[in-house]
Amino acid sequence: MIVCSPLAAQDGYVRSENIPGSFPLFAAGTVAPLYVSHDDHAGVVLAAEALVQDLYQVTGSHPVLTMDAAPAARHVVVAGTIGKSPWINDLVERGTLDVTGIAAQWESFVVQTVEKPFPGVDQALVIAGSDKRGTIFGIYELCKQLGVSPWYWWADVPIAKRSALYITPGRYAQGPPAVQYRGIFLNDEEPALGRWAVAKYGGFTHAFYERLFELILRMKGNYLWPAMWWASFNSDDPLNPTLADRYGIVMGTTHHEPMMRAHAEWRKGGQGPWNYETNGPTLRHFWTEGVKRMGTRESIVSMGMRGDGDMAMSESTNIALLEKIVHDQRQILHTVTGKDPSRTPQLWALYKEVQDYYDKGMRVPDDVTLLLCDDNWGNLRKLPPVGDSLRTGGYGIYYHFDYVGGPRNYKWLNTNQLERTWEQMHLAYRHGATKLWIVNVGDLKPMELPTEFFLDYAWDPTAWNATTLADYTRQWAARQFGPTHARAIATLLDTYTKYNARRKPELLSPGTYSLTNYREAERIEADYVALTQQAETLAQQLPATHQDAYYQLVLHPIRASAILNALHITTARNHRYAAQGRAATNALADRVIALFAEDSACSYYYNRVLAGGKWNHMMDQTHISYTYWQQPEHDVLPVLKRITPLQTAALGIAIEGDTAWWPQEKRQAVLPVFDSFQQPVYAVDIFNRGSVPFTYTVEAGAKYIRLSETQGTIDTEKRLWVSVDWQQAPKGLHRVPVTIRGPGDATVVIQALVQKQSLSKGEIxxxxxxxxxxxxxxxxxxxxxxxxxxxxxxxxxxxxxxxxxxxxxxxxxxxxxxxxxxxxxxxxxxxxxxxxxxxxxxxxxxxxxxxxxxxxxxxxxxxxxxxxxxxxxxxxxxxxxxxxxxxxxxxxxxxxxxxxxxxxxxxxxxxxxxxxxxxxxxxxxxxxxxxxxxxxxxxxxxxx
Structure with missing residues (x-):
């Protein structure tokens, strides 16, 4: 058996070359017809229809999809579910199709070329699933190998045309997945995703969710917590739950929305307080209606109760009351379904203070999945003991790529390093928390890369280890943009997420990075400038068809991050310049205003111009000038300083490693130590505090002190670089004066401490x-x-x-x-x-x-x-x-x-x-x- 990893399109079974025994999926201008039985699951038919569209996009030819007649062509594609499709059952019963390792397994599939499978058929490409989603995933795996990205619609990833498509002979199998339920949570959807959905679809309607269901399935996900800040998935559009079940999506509600009821429903129609002690009968009726509405559709029921609107319960809440709530909820499940509660999948989320209840002894029946959580910042709070297999409901993980809450919201851009996600989810996998993984993806965009990685890793954690994570990003980039620039694009993606993970954009302030030590702020700004230049240069090398996708997935987050970091760092410099009375102070204030406008222009382009305005509102998220954990209503220009320069020429000196300026400062100006191993170069700023230009000279007290210049004219400021000629420098520690003379008798002497190590490099x-x-x-x-x-x-x-x-x-x-x-x-x-x-x-x-x-x-x-x-x-x-x-x-x-x-x-x-x-x-x-x-x-x- 050949097992393909979830991201193996480059080395997979679809080729342009015809080798002996290959199946001609598209040859001589003809696409092989596709056969799916009308007896199969509706979701399989929907996936087959998507395959038809994908083949048309790739080849320019429409394949025929047949559901009511037996395969009858020389070369056919047959897709179906074991036990549902008569053609698949026939092949299995005759031993023509090998389903070893996938039959009776969860969400597994095999893709196999079969010779002479039916009368009159020379060869078939067979996609057989162990169950509904097994077949669906098998079909979408073929779509992926054709070169169709799951993000073809959600990120406008172009679909490359192919002149021929051949399936390499063999057997390709995947599954069962390591994690049974793998899903995403749309959350914190205002002001971006929510406004976009209203503008495009009139809200979170079935037209919106159909697009989302398909995306999830193309990434081998199967589970969803829908948007819920103001929306109600089930009641806002009755087609929502119907289509979720038809597509094959398992539905749930969030950690604080028990019994398949959206909290928005309680806000709109709930009677009395959200308090079980005082309003139990009303709440039980509310929950009962949720279970009735759920019916037989695949769902995972959230149990327990938090405070109103995802807040903590009152401090007086006791464990006995919480256990009674779960007991009563399970009684509702039994009464409504007529089944033992253990036969209805359930979870109890140990989110925030709920974990404290568990740690203090609260327990739920073993068939309930314990959904363990991170701290909302990607750090797992609790894992099961190694080898714990006592819970029949197992353990799951609720993870975050987005969050609203303290110490600060983070919603605007992707700040999630795949490396950290891998490290934390590897812990979860190895500790046996594999029943359910769900990740809060916020607005979904721009979390495309970490979202797909999370679901891929949940499918097969053994496919990606600590040494192959860079390969993941490279392969992901190749699937969106082709192999030519994949490595360069992957480097851009890995680098910008590393930079943004240093400190999330919403947490940045003028004081984040040091202006004083190690030229840290300058290095940070230079990092982003260099990365932006690389991204822009690469954009020019991509064809026009790739520009919209590249802007969304690569260029925009890099450029926007660079602008924001420059804005805060320039604001910090403006404040320092004002304190030092520099004539350039006001120019920096102007620069901040210009950067603020550039930030707005980036969002405008994303919203109004990109892809013809398709993504309007997706970049409405505010991100500048937070004052506490909650987002500002509008981006706010930072407080800036302006001064009136002196009406004369006035020398000022600032040195690296010190916040003071001379000649105002009375203590001696001393640069950080020059060391013969590190061999640093230090900066000295010569600046004008007045409006009249002046000339200056610089003189070093030893010939081995190198100066970037020794004289010049200052209008506003100039940077002098000081270094050491180590060949000439004597051993030991020496103090060398560097004298700067400006207008009139203004003179500043800076001490350069030169340490030439007595040990040579060869001696260490x-x-x-x-x-x-x-x-x-x-x-x-x-x-x-x-x-x-x-x-x-x-x-x-x-x-x-x-x-x-x-x-x-x-x-x-x-x-x-x-x-x-x-x-x-x-x-x-x-x-x-x-x-x-x-x-x-x-x-x-x-x-x-x-x-x-x-x-x-x-x-x-x-x-x-x-x-x-x-x-x-x-x-x-x-x-x-x-x-x-x-x-x-x-x-x-x-x-x-x-x-x-x-x-x-x-x-x-x-x-x-x-x-x-x-x-x-x-x-x-x-x-x-x-x-x-x-x-x-x-x-x-x-x-x-």
Missing amino acids: AEGFVESGGYTAMEAAHFTRAVAGDGIHWQVIHNLGRTDAGVITLPVTAPASAPGKPGAPHLEYTFHTRQHGAITVSVYLSPTLDFHNTGGLRYAVSVDDEPPRLVNLHADFSQAAWEQAVGDNILIRTSSHNLTPGRHVLKFWRVDAGVVLQKIVVGNNVPASYLGPPESYRFPNTSNE
Whole structure:
């Protein structure tokens, strides 16, 4: 049996070349006819009709779809469900079709070329499903292999024409899926998706949902929580639930909408308070009507109860009352369906405070799926114990790509790294939470990439591991845009999501990135500028047919993110310039206003021009100038500063690493240390505080100090670059004055501290070298990785804020004893000039204590000292959690006594689930958002 991974279109079974035994799906201008029995499921017929349309788009020829006559052509396509299609049953009974491994399985299918299957038929391409969705998925897998993206309508992905289509002979099977129910949740749909749906369809009607049902099925999903802020899926349009069942979509309601009732229905017609103690009979009647309306359609019933409108229950709520609510709800299920409640799929979502009830002892029957949740920021809160198979209802996961709530909404753009999603959902998979996965995708657009990855990974988690995630993005890009530019586009996608995950756009402010240290803000802005230029250059190389899709999926999120980051950083510079009285202050205010207009223009193009205005309102989401967790009603221009420059020439000097300016500041101006290993270049801003230009000169007190220029004229400002000629510089620490003279007798002397290491590069075999009072080491750049106890280290490239993340596998391994011989640990060799008590700061992904054991742990030791145990969650108050998710990092520290020289820092694995991103050794390290850039490292490529 040949098993195809969910994203194997490039290496799949559809070819343009005719090799011996191939099935001619499209040859000599003719498409093979398609046969589907009218006895089969309605959803199979709908999928077959979609295949007909796809074949027409690909070939320009319409295949014939027949449902009421036996196959009767030399080459035919036959699709059907085992037990429903007479033709499939006949092939199985005669042993002509091999259904080994898929028969009686959940949502499985086989695609097989069969010789002489029926009288008068030379060859058939047979798509056989184990059940309704098995067949549907088999049909849509063929569509995907034809080159039709699931996003052909939802992102205007063009469909490439083919001159011939041949199916390579063989047997191709998929299924059963690893996760039984795989779905999405449309949420937080105002102001974007909701307005768009109203404008295009008059609301969330069946015309809207038909498009969505097809998209979900094309991605091998099967489950949906519909939009619900103001809409009611079942009552707004009675065709909604009917068509969901016909297509094959399992319906549910959200974690706070029990018994198949939308909360909007209660707001519109509910009688009395949403309180079971005081209004139980009314609520029971309300819920009973929901179950009656559900009928026999495939559904998963949400159980339990939260407060009105997705709020927490009152503090007086007790576990006995909640258990009674579930008991009464199950009685309703029994009464209405006439079946034991265990025969109706149910879930209980341990969302927010509901998990606290569970942890305090609340229980529901074992046939109810426990839907475990993340913290709304992509960090799983709880996982089942390893090997727990006692619950017949199993465990599921509710995950977020979008959220409304504290510490800040994030809804505007995709900020979800596939690497982090993989790492967290890999934990869920390995811990056996595989009954149901559902992800909050917000407005759906622009979450196209992470949505498809989530569903693909739910289908087959073994298809994608930590080393192949870049391949996923590349293959996804190839499916949208073709193979020629797929690698470049994948790099753009992976990079912009990494940048946006550093801090979500809604959380950005002028103070996010440091203007003072490491030129951090400038580097961030330059990163986005370079990425935008790459995206725009690539856009020019794509044909016109690809431009709309490229703008939606690639160019817009990159360009819009670049504009927003530049807006906040320029605002920060405007404020600093005003404080320093720089003549360029007002020009920066103008620049911010221009960026604000550019942001608006980006949204306007997306809404009104893109694809002929098809997506109007999809970029209505506000994202500038939040003041608390909730979104502003309108984007608001940041507060800007304007000044009146002096009516003369006035010298001002600002240096890298300091917030002050000279000559106002009375203390000495000192640049950060120039180190012979790091070999930095530092910036000095020479600026005018007045409106009259002036000339200046710069002179260094030693010939080995290099200056980008030594004289010039200043209208508003100019940047001077200072560096060192290390061939000429003497060994040791030296202080060299750099003198800047301006108008009149204005003079500023800057001290350059030059440290030429006494050790040469050749004298240090490996490791990092301290510079500027710290040693910064990226997690993936370890000197040595020591495996042990059946545990090994795994680098996840691109994960995290700066470089990569490092985890241990398997994630289900028990805790390790740090310091024990052979215990798993990473080693980082470094060289320091410091002595005494030194702080080691460890940067970690903001993982939660998902086993509720008192906190995840790691340990650190230097050289042969005993490991110091550190608990990630020793302080995990509300404020600490908000900082961790807002910054997308946890920083934990330990203190160690060092002497100058070579040392080996050991990072010991204790608990699974810890994701290491970076280590910084040093006291009083200059502050910045991302932490200091990596220190100089001697080559050691054993881990790359």
